[in-house]
Amino acid sequence: MELNVEQLKEAESELKRYLPGSLQVxxxxxxxxxxxxxxxxVFVDRWPDFSVLVCRPHCEQxxxxxxxxxxxxxxxxxLEETLRKSSVVDWTRYLCIGCSHRHTEIFKAVASEKNVPSCQLAVCHVMILEDVSSLPPVDSxxxxLSSLDESHISLLNRTWKFGKCAEAVRMIQNMVTHFPSCCVLDAEGQPVAWLLVYSNCAMGMLYTLPEHRGKGYAKVLICTMAKRLHAEGYPMYxxxxEENAxxxxxxxxxxxxxxPACRFMWLEFNEL
Structure with missing residues (x-):
């Protein structure tokens, strides 16, 4: 079933019980x-005692x-019943699904039954800041420091490793327009390093232009963003x-x- 506005608030409270495993949703x-x-x-298998929750973005194509x-x-x-029988997941289209690494084999098995090709895109550590006071002192x-705006989208798209396409532009525009961001400006007022927040509240897209590296900008951005998220009541993670040492x-x-028991992964189905 699809959740309404009030149910979404209740679901948020319920998911808090399952942290850190529920952190992304x-x-x-x-x-x-x-x-x-x-x-x-947002869909659940049943309400109010849901066991499966699926966040599905609106796709224009x-x-x-x-x-x-x-x-x-x-x-x-x-979960297996939901994936196998429910229409919540459209297995006929391209899919990128984020889930706990513990559920990998279930997704792959259901996809195999439906003759849907799959591949593993990434397995990630979930890094969490439990206490903002544990941040080291950073001289900024x-x-x-400033926030990003729409005039910076082209720069972010050019430098992001998954960017350089119209779909990336739309994603970055959504992040810059609606979610917290932080950047370091040069003397001309142009960003030289930045950090954004994804739609799952995770900090990401951290980047410093090559000619400005080695100045500690990344530490300043992470600490600044973590403090802002904490002040606004959001998780800091x-x-x-795994390979990004x-x-x-x-x-x-x-x-x-x-x-160590909490890893998150992304799986791709019907690869483009």
Whole structure:
């Protein structure tokens, strides 16, 4: 069933019980319940005692990129039933699904039954800052900080590793327009380093232009954003791909920790 406005608020509270495993969909509902963003529909297997929750973005075309479906489940039998029988997931179109790594084989098995090709895109550490006071002191007195705006979208699209396409532009525009962001400006008022927040409330898209690296901008941005999120009541976390040792070391040095049993992954179906 599809959740209405009031049910979304109740679901947010319920998901808090399952942190950190529910963090991604919990973050989605937190932002959705407070801020404007791209259209998204949230489904559950039953109400109010749901075991499966699916966040499905509105797709304007069959092969929309960066419109990830995010799934939480605390009952694998119910998850399998939902995937196999429900129309919530349209297996005929391109899909990118984010879920706990524990559910990988269920998704792959159901896709195989439906003759849908699948591949694993990424497995990520879930790095969480439990206490904002654990952030180290960072001197930002000599740094000009600001928020990003729509005039910066082209720059972000050119430098993002998944960018350089119209779909990425739309995703970045949604993030810059609706969600918190932070950037370091040069003497001409142009961004040279930045950090955004995804639709699941995770910090991401951290980047510093090559000629401005080695100045500690990343640490300033992460600490600034973490404090802002904390002040506004949002979780402070990010996803780091398992092979990204440099980012893992950076966030760890700033007090972020992980539950080794809690990994998140993205699976692709009907690859374009």
């Amino acid at each position: 919990y973050g989605v509902l937190m932002l959705r319940n407070r801020l404007t963003s791209d259209r998204m529909t 069959k092969n929309d990129l960066f419109k990830d479906i995010m799934v939480f489940a605390n009952d694998e039998t119910r 007195s000599e740094v000009s 990010c996803f780091i791909e 440099l980012s893992y070391k950076l966030f760890t040095s700033l007090g972020f920790t992980e539950d």
